[in-house]
Amino acid sequence: MTKPQSLFEKIWKAHEVVSISDEESLIYIDKIFLHERTGSIALQSLHSSGRTVRHPSKVFCTMDHIVDTFPGRNDKTLMPGGTNFIVSTRKEASKAGINLFDLNDPRQGISHIVAAESGIALPGSTLVCPDSHTCTLGGIGLLAWGIGSTEAEHALATSTLRVKKPRSMKVIFDGMCQPGVTAKDMILFLISQYGVSGGAGYAIEFAGTGVLGLESEARMTLCNMAVEFSAFTGFVAPDQKTVEYVIGRDFAPRGSDLKIAKVYWQNLHTDVGALFDKEIVVDCSKIRPSVSWGTNPSQVIPIDDNIPKLEMIEAITDRLAAQKALKYMDLEPGMELKGLPIDGAFIGSCTNSRLSDLRLAANFLRGKKVSNKVAAICVPGSTKIKIKAEEEGLDKIFIDAGFEWREAGCSMCFYAGGETFGAGKRVISSTNRNFEGRQGPNTRTHIASPLTVAASACAGSICGAYDA
Amino acid sequence: MREFRQHVGIAAPLPLPNIDTDTIIPSREMKHVSKTGLAQGLFSGWRYLNERKKEPNPEFVLNQHRYRETTILVTGENFGCGSSREHAVWALLEYGIRSIIAPSFGRIFLTNCVRNGILPAAINENQCLDILSLITDQNIENRIEIDLEKNLITLSNGKSFQFELNSTDRENLLNGWDMIDKTLINQKEIIEFEKKDQPNRPWQYR
Ligand code: SF4
Numbered sequence: 001m002t003k004p005q006s007l008f009e010k011i012w013k014a015h016e017v018v019s020i021s022d023e024e025s026l027i028y029i030d031k032i033f034l035h036e037r038t039g040s041i042a043l044q045s046l047h048s049s050g051r052t053v054r055h056p057s058k059v060f061c062t063m064d065h066i067v068d069t070f071p072g073r074n075d076k077t078l079m080p081g082g083t084n085f086i087v088s089t090r091k092e093a094s095k096a097g098i099n100l101f102d103l104n105d106p107r108q109g110i111s112h113i114v115a116a117e118s119g120i121a122l123p124g125s126t127l128v129c130p131d132s133h134t135c136t137l138g139g140i141g142l143l144a145w146g147i148g149s150t151e152a153e154h155a156l157a158t159s160t161l162r163v164k165k166p167r168s169m170k171v172i173f174d175g176m177c178q179p180g181v182t183a184k185d186m187i188l189f190l191i192s193q194y195g196v197s198g199g200a201g202y203a204i205e206f207a208g209t210g211v212l213g214l215e216s217e218a219r220m221t222l223c224n225m226a227v228e229f230s231a232f233t234g235f236v237a238p239d240q241k242t243v244e245y246v247i248g249r250d251f252a253p254r255g256s257d258l259k260i261a262k263v264y265w266q267n268l269h270t271d272v273g274a275l276f277d278k279e280i281v282v283d284c285s286k287i288r289p290s291v292s293w294g295t296n297p298s299q300v301i302p303i304d305d306n307i308p309k310l311e312m313i314e315a316i317t318d319r320l321a322a323q324k325a326l327k328y329m330d331l332e333p334g335m336e337l338k339g340l341p342i343d344g345a346f347i348g349s350c351t352n353s354r355l356s357d358l359r360l361a362a363n364f365l366r367g368k369k370v371s372n373k374v375a376a377i378c379v380p381g382s383t384k385i386k387i388k389a390e391e392e393g394l395d396k397i398f399i400d401a402g403f404e405w406r407e408a409g410c411s412m413c414f415y416a417g418g419e420t421f422g423a424g425k426r427v428i429s430s431t432n433r434n435f436e437g438r439q440g441p442n443t444r445t446h447i448a449s450p451l452t453v454a455a456s457a458c459a460g461s462i463c464g465a466y467d468a
Numbered sequence: 469m470r471e472f473r474q475h476v477g478i479a480a481p482l483p484l485p486n487i488d489t490d491t492i493i494p495s496r497e498m499k500h501v502s503k504t505g506l507a508q509g510l511f512s513g514w515r516y517l518n519e520r521k522k523e524p525n526p527e528f529v530l531n532q533h534r535y536r537e538t539t540i541l542v543t544g545e546n547f548g549c550g551s552s553r554e555h556a557v558w559a560l561l562e563y564g565i566r567s568i569i570a571p572s573f574g575r576i577f578l579t580n581c582v583r584n585g586i587l588p589a590a591i592n593e594n595q596c597l598d599i600l601s602l603i604t605d606q607n608i609e610n611r612i613e614i615d616l617e618k619n620l621i622t623l624s625n626g627k628s629f630q631f632e633l634n635s636t637d638r639e640n641l642l643n644g645w646d647m648i649d650k651t652l653i654n655q656k657e658i659i660e661f662e663k664k665d666q667p668n669r670p671w672q673y674r
Pocket of ligand 1: 432
């Protein structure tokens with residue numbers, strides 16, 4: 001009998017071209033995704049060293065980070081020098097002969113969203129992108145991870161990467177979550193319990209009834225923040241839901257290919273008895289809607305808890321970091337988060353801007369109004385999502401409630417010198433990073449689920465959907 | 469790529485865990501499609517009182533006289549976590565940083581360092597606190613010697629520490645190899661892999 005294998009082991013083996021040493025393997029890369037922020041420099045550098053893209057048809061590029069999200073946008077953008085990134089990406093992409101989802105292309109959107117919704121990321125495959133949130137795609141059962149630009153050049157030129165094999169971890173979300181608790185709250189809970197380095201060095205399989213119960217889109221939200229847990233990547237074994245999600249998408253297999261693919265995908269699970277280097281079990285009933293109070297994604301508490309007192313934080317360096325974070329956030333140890341007035345609310349990003357996120361928020365917002373003290377913005381993750389949402393009338397609900405409704409892109413998930421809620425402003429955001437300055441110099445970011453963002457926007461202060 | 473064997477230089481303390489790449493170089497400082505022109509933006513949120521005018525913040529360590537010639541950073545765990553931006557490494561490199569000493573590093577950042585000739589030297593938490601307290605002590609010279617051949621960090625008072633780096637990255641740094649050239653040695657295996665894989669997963673080759 002063959003030894004039981006984990007899904008990670010299976011995908012790794014299926015992509016191992018050669019084992020270079022005890023620690024490193026040459027891994028075959030099925031798909032490469034680029035965006036105008038970091039892809040432009042990778043292509044430019046590759047070309048200037050006289051190299052070419054080995055398989056242009058396996059390489060995709062979108063415009064998401066720098067493009068404006070204002071209606072009627074063009075190559076001009078608020079980011080100083082931004083146009084240059086857009087124009088040079090277009091030029092390099094055409095020189096390389098890769099697939100480009102340019103502005104005004106109906107397939108444009110945030111890379112990690114587009115790669116899934118266009119059927120580019122497929123179960124059991126490998127995909128890399130010079131962007132840390134590439135792990136999002138693990139939600140449909142593949143190994144997808146973020147790399148640097150030099151590594152991207154390597155992948156473009158050779159269709160491979162030299163990868164040190166990560167250890168394997170299984171995180172079991174056991175039981176069902178309470179109403180109002182979303183995939184975002186699940187991953188925030190995990191990081192708050194085990195720290196931002198909790199997953200360092202591991203490829204993490206998310207499993208258990210709590211994960212099985214999630215739809216593909218929510219699984220991507222869960223995997224999106226595996227990088228905030230410092231994991232190599234995170235993924236969920238594909239199941240019937242995954243196959244249904246994938247079939248029929250633009251670049252997904254069809255006809256006879258699909259027949260073979262369906263059989264291939266069936267074997268993509270962890271065998272009974274397979275061993276992991278580490279296992280964590282999370283009791284889903286303990287998870288509550290959560291919000292961050294600090295400047296890293298482990299500094300998170302349930303909405304109605306108090307910010308920890310400094311003496312409760314054991315490690316000295318963590319205490320120092322908490323002190324610095326509270327100063328930046330203009331908060332005091334021990335104080336309540338609930339009821340804290342906010343200036344801005346943002347629904348968007350590769351974490352939470354899929355159709356299901358927009359539906360969830362819109363459902364809450366129907367017939368309600370955003371507080372007049374709050375600037376509220378909703379940015380769909382892709383042009384396709386935007387169009388679908390408009391077909392369903394979600395745009396109207398957002399607009400009627402007082403949200404701005406935008407074109408697809410990363411938008412205010414990060415600040416590149418363009419748009420910001422402003423210095424000293426307090427923002428509740430469905431994004432993944434609450435780092436200092438992430439949304440603008442001295443902007444104070446509280447990350448939460450889109451549902452909590454919607455509820456807080458209406459209340460004008462931090463608040464859960466069920467308290468509203 | 470520039471090779472790394474030995475280096476002697478001034479070390480500056482950044483005693484915080486989880487310093488992310490947004491902090492190392494904020495996105496707003498990545499103004500051109502280029503690997504250069506980034507040093508000015510290094511740590512800009514902390515380094516300047518007024519970022520637009522680049523007015524130095526006297527409190528920030530790299531602005532202090534004693535640390536003006538810094539080429540080594542000593543910092544807390546998980547340094548370089550967050551965004552994959554290689555600009556963080558290019559900015560450090562352009563500023564003159566040759567090595568970073570910390571208990572651990574962000575994964576993508578660590579590879580980015582090695583690919584650009586910066587040595588990420590991992591030591592345990594207590595050793596790190598030791599080095600931090602020594603280089604902060606005004607009575608001790610904050611010059612550090614790092615020897616990659618011996619995996620050894622030596623402080624000016626003679627104290628020394630072994631650091632860790634996996635053998636693959638160590639070898640690549642010592643030799644300054646170009647990874648693409650190195651991988652192309654396996655060209656034949658890559659082609660064979662594709663030939664064997666294609667009938668099993670034809671959809672990946674359309
Ligand atoms: S939405 Fe935010 S986190 Fe996601 S890729 Fe864009 S900038 Fe990065």
